[in-house]
Amino acid sequence: MTLSQKQIQHLYLRTGFGESPRAVQLRSSLSKRQLVEKLFKDSQSIEAITHVPYPIKNAREVKDVKMLRKILSSKKMVEETNVVWLNRMACTEAQFREKMTFFWHGHFATKIPMAYLMQEQNNTIRTHALGSFRQMLHAVSKDPAMLLFLNNQQNRKQRPNENFAREVMELFTLGEGNGYTENDIKEAGRAFTGWRVNRLGKFEMDHETHDGGLKTIFGRTGNFDGSDVIDMLLEKRQTANYICRKLYRFLISHKENAQFIEQMTDVFYESDYSIEELLRYMLMSDEFFAERNIGVRIASPTELLVRYLRLFKLKFKRDRIIIGAQKALGQVLLLPPNVAGWSEQNDWIDSSSLLYRMRLPLVLFGNFEMILEGKQDPEEPELSKAERALLQWRKPEADWSELFKVDMPNEESALIDQLLGMLIQSRTDSIDRSSLMRSIDGSSRENRIMSLATHIMALPEFQLI
Amino acid sequence: MKTGRRDFLRIGSFATASLMIPQMLTSSKLYDPRKNAKSVVVIQLTGGNDGLNTVVPFRNDIYYRNRPKLAISKNEVLPLDDELGLHPSLSGLQEVFRNGDMSIVNGVGYPEPNRSHFRSMDIWQTASDHDRILGTGWLGRLIDLQSDPAPYNALEIDEALSLALKGERMKGLAFKDPERLYSQLQEPFIQATARSVNHDHVHDEVGYLRKTLAETASSVDYLYERSKVYSSRIDYPQTSLGKGLKTIAELIVAESDTMVYYISHAGFDTHVGQDAKHRKVLGQYDEAVSAFIKDLKKNRKFDDVLILTFSEFGRRVSQNANGGTDHGAASNVFLMGGKLNRPGVFNEMPSLSDLDNGDLRYTVDFRSVYSTILERWLDQPSRDVLGQWFAPLPIV
Numbered sequence: 001m002t003l004s005q006k007q008i009q010h011l012y013l014r015t016g017f018g019e020s021p022r023a024v025q026l027r028s029s030l031s032k033r034q035l036v037e038k039l040f041k042d043s044q045s046i047e048a049i050t051h052v053p054y055p056i057k058n059a060r061e062v063k064d065v066k067m068l069r070k071i072l073s074s075k076k077m078v079e080e081t082n083v084v085w086l087n088r089m090a091c092t093e094a095q096f097r098e099k100m101t102f103f104w105h106g107h108f109a110t111k112i113p114m115a116y117l118m119q120e121q122n123n124t125i126r127t128h129a130l131g132s133f134r135q136m137l138h139a140v141s142k143d144p145a146m147l148l149f150l151n152n153q154q155n156r157k158q159r160p161n162e163n164f165a166r167e168v169m170e171l172f173t174l175g176e177g178n179g180y181t182e183n184d185i186k187e188a189g190r191a192f193t194g195w196r197v198n199r200l201g202k203f204e205m206d207h208e209t210h211d212g213g214l215k216t217i218f219g220r221t222g223n224f225d226g227s228d229v230i231d232m233l234l235e236k237r238q239t240a241n242y243i244c245r246k247l248y249r250f251l252i253s254h255k256e257n258a259q260f261i262e263q264m265t266d267v268f269y270e271s272d273y274s275i276e277e278l279l280r281y282m283l284m285s286d287e288f289f290a291e292r293n294i295g296v297r298i299a300s301p302t303e304l305l306v307r308y309l310r311l312f313k314l315k316f317k318r319d320r321i322i323i324g325a326q327k328a329l330g331q332v333l334l335l336p337p338n339v340a341g342w343s344e345q346n347d348w349i350d351s352s353s354l355l356y357r358m359r360l361p362l363v364l365f366g367n368f369e370m371i372l373e374g375k376q377d378p379e380e381p382e383l384s385k386a387e388r389a390l391l392q393w394r395k396p397e398a399d400w401s402e403l404f405k406v407d408m409p410n411e412e413s414a415l416i417d418q419l420l421g422m423l424i425q426s427r428t429d430s431i432d433r434s435s436l437m438r439s440i441d442g443s444s445r446e447n448r449i450m451s452l453a454t455h456i457m458a459l460p461e462f463q464l465i
Numbered sequence: 466m467k468t469g470r471r472d473f474l475r476i477g478s479f480a481t482a483s484l485m486i487p488q489m490l491t492s493s494k495l496y497d498p499r500k501n502a503k504s505v506v507v508i509q510l511t512g513g514n515d516g517l518n519t520v521v522p523f524r525n526d527i528y529y530r531n532r533p534k535l536a537i538s539k540n541e542v543l544p545l546d547d548e549l550g551l552h553p554s555l556s557g558l559q560e561v562f563r564n565g566d567m568s569i570v571n572g573v574g575y576p577e578p579n580r581s582h583f584r585s586m587d588i589w590q591t592a593s594d595h596d597r598i599l600g601t602g603w604l605g606r607l608i609d610l611q612s613d614p615a616p617y618n619a620l621e622i623d624e625a626l627s628l629a630l631k632g633e634r635m636k637g638l639a640f641k642d643p644e645r646l647y648s649q650l651q652e653p654f655i656q657a658t659a660r661s662v663n664h665d666h667v668h669d670e671v672g673y674l675r676k677t678l679a680e681t682a683s684s685v686d687y688l689y690e691r692s693k694v695y696s697s698r699i700d701y702p703q704t705s706l707g708k709g710l711k712t713i714a715e716l717i718v719a720e721s722d723t724m725v726y727y728i729s730h731a732g733f734d735t736h737v738g739q740d741a742k743h744r745k746v747l748g749q750y751d752e753a754v755s756a757f758i759k760d761l762k763k764n765r766k767f768d769d770v771l772i773l774t775f776s777e778f779g780r781r782v783s784q785n786a787n788g789g790t791d792h793g794a795a796s797n798v799f800l801m802g803g804k805l806n807r808p809g810v811f812n813e814m815p816s817l818s819d820l821d822n823g824d825l826r827y828t829v830d831f832r833s834v835y836s837t838i839l840e841r842w843l844d845q846p847s848r849d850v851l852g853q854w855f856a857p858l859p860i861v
Binding site: 111297328346351352377 | 511626653658
């Protein structure tokens, strides 16, 4: 079975960050199965991000975790890693792996200013992004950035801290209020006592502060530790259901289809949490490609920015500009707002952010300027004039060749149809074609395509993927 | 929110009507200013303002013992009463206080205080319990309650909109300069797209984006028109807070139909070398607010305005080893306006000896301050905004 152009675009926008019109054309003869298998094949390799080197040179010099925190602290390095990842998303062939790494990054949202540990967590998530959710959950529960972020360092037998135990149930597995009690959290908190980061930034189980006593969790009593709790959570079908709902919203539609999510849950639970099997089931379904589910997701700021970066191979003179754009649009990689991760769909859009999104392509490709900065960082003093000047807009380099290589009609109305078909996934009857017509610079074939494409990307409808 | 617009909106469904508004802009009658409308201006001090060096307990030995290097000396303090005085950079505020236009609420916070800037700011902006994460802000939910809300009902002077002004149904509008905002919409294609006659009634994602765009365009026009009404001649400082408050004053004087104005002033995260930094940022705050109040008074609008100043947390009682202070908990908030019932120092400062992990214990839940503003100033049902009942304070 072959797919329509729109369906192929849909596949790539949802499982990655979009492919060029030319790439879509080249693959139009492949069957659905071939396309889906290619996605997995292209994402087989797992390439870690290694931007931040392990910062401890002399282990003896690091006396304690407090000192470790100091050594690792670098907001600048976190920003650099952010840009490295963003560019990776844009350039890699392993689109599906990076897209799913992005999904799990929002799911296991962590924010600490320690670049090395954030990078390591990102690599851990990337390793399991298409693999086993069971293994990923176990790995994340022992992840240094996570343990520091959710205060498990302070979770000791004498003075338990339930923060991690609570979030594991509330946000990572069962979902808020779904099948656990306050007492389950308290007892699970005891099971995670002693799970901590050592002075070298690695996980360790500290037997002295671990509570080895009996705990009663979900009605069972035993000498449980953290791993036991994770396994108990995975035993509950509710965990599979919670993850499937979230994935449905991420990959298919904000409007949940409970019946289909039940089928997904069966696949996920019965495969012992194989993410690949679940994803393959979703992508091979009619549900995924149904017309009602195409062009209905509001692209998150990351998805929007990477789509531009990928399609036009954008190169910015200064990283600060792309960080500024993330801030202004409301999503900065490696800096989620809180443990619950980013919001979804309509929450991305307010008057200011919509206007910003519409001006973005005009700025990227036209002759407009825009100050790309977001909110003031609470830990920084206000920018001086000189610092502000550093943020000064410089147009990025853009490569239009992928678009120029596609056959396109000269006749303007037909050109509008073709470019709308390539760039807009939603319905297009809301679009005023006469103002598109007026935006065309007809001085050459290239200018015609560039001017029209730029303005199509400035439409509200372009925000929908 | 105002009769003209409400009557107009009754004609059609909400979606259709709001999409038609842009074309109606030529008749400025639509935007009859609200009469005797009250507004609240929120000034957020970002970074965690050191409340103890802002309102100084200058008779308290514990204060001086804990801050051998950082304490404000008795002879530098600007006294408010026998026990408390303001930081020397706040001379303008001392005058406001003496005029009976300021109320200081001490020990404002919440249980189980969070010492992360981001988390604590979210708690303040969403008015959530310390262990709950909410997706909407308290001022956004306030606007949601209004019949026919519009983005310009809640304005923020910033590049991006704070969570505080995001409601479920309606979100506020953020901008730095109404003129620049207006010119952005003048770009021919954006203009054409925003104004294109659209009979799109479909309640889908495209409809949502188009509706937001139409509301944005009408709000931008409205604000631009309002911003032309009055141009302040008061001398404001050339800081971003100064410029922002000037914009706010101009809109208030022009009787913009805006219930909430929001602006932030940053630079309060004083871990290192606090003294000079704190003097600078407090001084900027003092100058800008003084000019703002002067402007409002001159235009007889100060009686219609309530200014709230808060920060996400105070700082530890003890100074640290770097001539600064680290993240703390409860702190003071200021309420200013021409119509205060109970100006002055509202309550006692929390004990400096009975501390919670080195920090002041809160004595007033911050949501009581919010309910004060909602119930007693704006005449709004605070329970619908805050989700629970917090007794308002008899300040306004």
